[in-house]
Amino acid sequence: MSVTPDDEGFMAAAIRLSRQHLGRTATNPSVGCLIVKDGVIVGQAVTALGGRPHAEPQALAEAGQLARGATAYVTLEPCSHHGKTPPCAEALIAYGVARVVISVTDPDPRVSGRGITMLRDAGIEVDAGVLEAEGRRSLAGYLTRQTKNRPYVTLKLAVSADGMIGRQGEGQVAITGPEARAEVQALRAETDAILVGIGTAISDDPLLTVRTPGLEAQSPIRIVLDPSLALPLTSKLVATAREVPVILVASENVSHLAADAEGIPPSVLPDIFPTRGEIDKEHDQNSQADSSSPATEDVGQAAIPQPISPLVGGEARAGEAGPTDPADRLELRTPGRAEGGTTPTDAADLDSRRAVLVAAGVEIVYCNPYHPEVLLPALATRGISSLLVEGGAKTARLFLEAGLVDRIELYQAPVVIGEGGIESPLDATDIPSGFTHMGTQMFGVDRLDEYERGL
Known part of the structure; x- marks a missing residue:
């Protein structure tokens, strides 16, 4: 027929x-x-x-x-x-x-x-x-994990009329309106995990959860690229880690310090954090975990640790501090930010900070924060099929330059940031080759353009 x-x-x-x-x-x-x-x-x-x-x-x-x-x-x-x-x-x-x-x-x-x-x-x-x-x-997440041994990666950017994604020293800056923000909440609700860099985690002190009424239980696993374990202990992420999982991706150099402090070898990507389905199971006692397709639990190969190297051409920009950025070393007490952000200076300091984070429910894994080609397959082995990269400029550039972004959601708003703005890593005029424009939608006064690579 x-x-x-x-x-x-x-x-x-x-x-x-x-x-x-x-x-x-x-x-x-x-x-x-x-x-x-x-x-x-x-x-x-x-x-x-x-x-x-x-x-x-x-x-x-x-x-x-x-x-x-x-x-x-x-x-x-x-x-x-x-x-x-x-x-x-x-x-x-x-x-x-x-x-x-x-x-x-x-x-x-x-x-x-x-x-x-x-x-x-x-x-x-x-x-x-x-x-x-x-x-x-x-089925993009499933297909990508099956064929490429990594999650499907969506990069979300909200860009002002003058090409900025924020303002230096001010933490979170509202660029899009309520309609666009509601759409982003819906995107989070259908994504396994959301990822930001440590600069964004320190400067914005975000929750990264789904706040749409009725969808709170669909909040994604929250991942922070935090090479030196600098996440403030008073941050919202730490405070809510037992409600919605938080994973810090730290440098192997940090794991070696921890091993020296404890006299035991560090573990790389320990199998200790739950999958998104296990989180849902806790919220719905009637649901049961299973594998719908035979290879779903075996997708991806364990990543082999490699030495961390600085991101080439990826100098830190405001809102996205690098591993040697002063924001990683200084205690931040700016209104609207979490206190802390101090990089541990020795093994004892690191071990103490790690113990507090773990006690709060934060999971720490050691897997090259600035090598997404290593990190993504490791996440896939833990059942993460879709990943939303949401901040900030350096992290966006990291995934773009590695060629590991599958979809771009580019919001453009009429807001003008002006002096002190943080420049967007891309705009509608310089979308990388290989992406196809899938369409345009309006959410209030904000425009969303979606671009995708072929699966």
């Missing part, structure tokens, strides 16, 4: 459905499934919070006997292996569906094409690649 406009319409609905649980299905992709009989949706589901149950068996159970002879629309190829749950392909066969329409073929070599073969061998008609571009966008 050839693909029809109705097929595309139902697949578009399945893709919209799949987005409901983005960032909330642990290591699993958020998949949408519709069961359609005689042009009517008789069953529908999205991968459950924590990753289990999968979308297909839920939708089939809702359809019941009406599934026999129906068409199933699935955003990702149904799994074909026996894991913690039976294969979704077997469930589709058992319920007697006549046809399965798939948007994206699973890239996992243990699945890719095998689910389709299982269905066809059972006499079920299969059409794949329907609205594939849209389906791949909805």
